[in-house]
Amino acid sequence: MATVRNCNLPDDLYYSVENNVWARLEADGTLTVGMTAYACNLAGEVVAFTPKKVGKEIEQNKSVATVESGKWVGPVKAPVTGEIIATNDAVAAKPGTINADPYGAGWLVKMKPSDWAGQSGSLVTGAAIAAAFEAKMNADGFAGC
Amino acid sequence: MQTWRVIDTGIRRAAENFALNRALLEARKNGASPSTLRFLQFKPSALLGYHQSAEQELKLDYCAEHGIDIQRRITGGGALYMDETQFGWELYLHKSDLGSADMTAIARRICEAAARGISSFGVDARFRPRNDIEVGGRKISGTGGAFDGDALLYQGTLLVEFDVEKMLRCLRIPAEKLSDKAIQDARDRVVNLKDLLGYAPPLDEVKGRVQQAFAAEFGVKFEPGGLNETEQKLFREALAQIDTPEWIHLVRKPQSDLPILEAGQKFAGGLLRAAVAYDRVGSRIKQTWFTGDIFVNPRRTVADLEAALKDLALDKLDETVRGFFAGRQVDMLTLTPDDFIAVVKQAVDSGR
Incomplete structure (x- = not known):
C-alpha cells in the first residue's frame, strides 16, 4: 500500500494520475474503475453519481460517469478505452460510499478494455505510484488527506 | 499583471x-x-x-x-x-x-x-x-x-x-x-x-x-x-x-422517490413544523422547511439551519443539528436542538 501525503493508493492498482482514477485488472481481463482517495479528498462528500449506460464504448480520457459534491459537477474519466459492462447501483443510491470506501464498495464502473496491452503503459502502478502522485499533489498545492 | x-x-x-x-x-x-x-x-x-x-x-x-x-x-x-x-x-x-x-x-x-x-x-x-x-x-x-x-x-x-x-x-x-x-x-x-x-x-x-x-x-x-x-x-x-x-430529461426519477413529508409537534417552546423533501433511495434529506409558532433569536437561525441540512444523509442529522447549535448563541425559549431533530425524524418516519 503506497501512502502519499496521507492518501492511500494501493500499489496493486493501475492509476491514471492525470484523471485521478484507479483501475483494478480482474482475473477475467475486465477492469473495475473508481476515484482515488486523493480525488475524493479534493471533491469532498459525493452527493450524486450518474454513470454512462452499460454497453457504451468509452474512449480513454472520456467520461464514464458524472459525480457531484458541494454543488461541483464533474466527470470521472476512463483510464483506458473500453465498453462499460457494469455500473455500481449501490453507489448511485448512496454516493457517500465513494468517499467511505473508494477502492472497495465505492467502485464506479466495470469496463472491458479494448486494448489493455497497448494502453496500460500510460497508467502507473507498483513502485512508480508514490512519485507520480507526489508530483501531482505538488502541482495541485495539496497539503494532505 | x-x-x-x-x-x-x-x-x-x-x-x-x-x-x-x-x-x-x-x-x-x-x-x-x-x-x-x-x-x-x-x-x-x-x-x-x-x-x-x-x-x-x-x-x-x-x-x-x-x-x-x-x-x-x-x-x-x-x-x-x-x-x-x-x-x-x-x-x-x-x-x-x-x-x-x-x-x-x-x-x-x-x-x-x-x-x-x-x-x-x-x-x-x-x-x-x-x-x-x-x-x-x-x-x-x-x-x-x-x-x-x-x-x-x-x-x-x-x-x-x-x-x-x-x-x-x-x-x-x-x-x-x-x-x-x-x-x-x-x-x-x-x-x-x-x-x-x-x-x-x-x-x-x-x-x-x-x-x-x-x-x-x-x-x-x-x-x-x-x-x-x-x-x-x-x-x-x-x-x-x-x-x-x-x-x-437526462435524469428522470419518479416523484414517489422524493416525497415531501411533513410533521408538527407541540413542544414546551412552541409548535414546530417541518416539511422534508426526502430522498428515499439514498436516505438523504434533500431540503427541510421549518415553520410554526416558535420564537428564535437571531431570526436568521432557522434559515441557517435549513441551509445546513440541505442534501444531508439522514444518519448525519443528529450530529449536524447539535453541531450547528453548539457553534452559536441562540435564544429560543425552551425549544431545544433535539426538538428540531425530533420533528424532522417524525416527518421522515411518516413516509416509511
Whole structure:
C-alpha cells in the first residue's frame, strides 16, 4: 500500500494520475474503475453519481460517469478505452460510499478494455505510484488527506 | 499583471446560456480561451441542477402555462428560477490560476470575493456555507460549479429586484408554502440589492463592482472581449445537444422517490413544523422547511439551519443539528436542538 501525503493508493492498482482514477485488472481481463482517495479528498462528500449506460464504448480520457459534491459537477474519466459492462447501483443510491470506501464498495464502473496491452503503459502502478502522485499533489498545492 | 477577459452575453434563453457554459469550459480546458469572467441574464426559466429530475423538482404544468423555459444546468445544486430581474456571474479558470485543487476551498474563495463586491455598496454580504452569499441571514446569491480536467466554471446569481414568489410557484414545494404568510416568510429569507439600497442600482454598476472584487482577489485586470471562433463552434455543437428534450430529461426519477413529508409537534417552546423533501433511495434529506409558532433569536437561525441540512444523509442529522447549535448563541425559549431533530425524524418516519 503506497501512502502519499496521507492518501492511500494501493500499489496493486493501475492509476491514471492525470484523471485521478484507479483501475483494478480482474482475473477475467475486465477492469473495475473508481476515484482515488486523493480525488475524493479534493471533491469532498459525493452527493450524486450518474454513470454512462452499460454497453457504451468509452474512449480513454472520456467520461464514464458524472459525480457531484458541494454543488461541483464533474466527470470521472476512463483510464483506458473500453465498453462499460457494469455500473455500481449501490453507489448511485448512496454516493457517500465513494468517499467511505473508494477502492472497495465505492467502485464506479466495470469496463472491458479494448486494448489493455497497448494502453496500460500510460497508467502507473507498483513502485512508480508514490512519485507520480507526489508530483501531482505538488502541482495541485495539496497539503494532505 | 495577468489580463483576463470579461464577456457580457446579455439576456438569453437558458439553453443558450448553458451551451455557452459547456463551450467556454471546454475551450478553457483546451487552452483555446483565456480565463474569463462572464455576465449573463435569462429569459424566464426554471433551472435544474445537473443531477436533478424535472418531475421531482418542478411544477411542469405551471411552467408550461406561463411560458417558463425548463432547462438542465451543467453545474450542481438545486432547482431555481431565473428571469431578467437577476443576473448571473461566472468564472472560467484553470486550476493554475488558483494554486489549489481543493474544490471546497475554491468555492469559498470565489464566493468571498463576490461577497466583497456586493459589500462595496455599503452592505454586509458574507459567504454562507455551503454555497450561498447572504446579507444579514438573507440570501442574495446562490452558486455552483463544474469542472473538467484542470479547468473549472463557477457561477452565481445576484438578486437585484427579484420577487421570490415567482420562484416558489415554479418549484415543487409544500402547498402551504404558497400561503400569503409563507410567501412573506420566503421573501424575508432572500434579499434584493434594491431592498438593501432603497433603489435598484444600474446593472452595469453592479457588474462593475463584482468585476473589481474578482480583479482584486486574483490580482488581475479585465479586458472586455467577445467569443472567439473556437468558442462559437463549440457553442453551436453544445446548443444542438442541450436545446433538446433528451438533455432536459437526462435524469428522470419518479416523484414517489422524493416525497415531501411533513410533521408538527407541540413542544414546551412552541409548535414546530417541518416539511422534508426526502430522498428515499439514498436516505438523504434533500431540503427541510421549518415553520410554526416558535420564537428564535437571531431570526436568521432557522434559515441557517435549513441551509445546513440541505442534501444531508439522514444518519448525519443528529450530529449536524447539535453541531450547528453548539457553534452559536441562540435564544429560543425552551425549544431545544433535539426538538428540531425530533420533528424532522417524525416527518421522515411518516413516509416509511
